[in-house]
Amino acid sequence: MSLNWDIRNCTPPQIQEGEHNKHYVVCLLCLLAGVGEITEENKIEVFERIHAIEEIQGASLITPDGDVYLTQTDIDRWAGMKLNVVSMGKREFKTWLRRMQSKRKEPTKRFTRRPHEN
16 A cells, blocks of 8 residues: 655645655654654654654664754644554554564664754
8 A cells, every 4th residue: 555645734735845855754754653644733742753763763864964863843844744544542652662672683772962952
């Protein structure tokens, strides 16, 4: 099944120059995080889920300058986006996250700073 998204309710409602890679990564991480929609009400929780995944797996976006971790601003940009993703409740997500972390062979890296603090 394809991953589909609808950004008609985002501001602006189209992908701008230079946003394609970040948008694609946000969509994939929403799939992993069990987020079917980013809203004004849940955008902080969406970032927290994505941040938790990136803490375990590392940055999902890599540029010639190095790893790029998503920020709260990156998630806020896509408030209003809907995806064809099966939503996960908080408890289900935490269980899934613990399973993902337990499968890591090396210890999880800890940030010296939160990725959204530039």
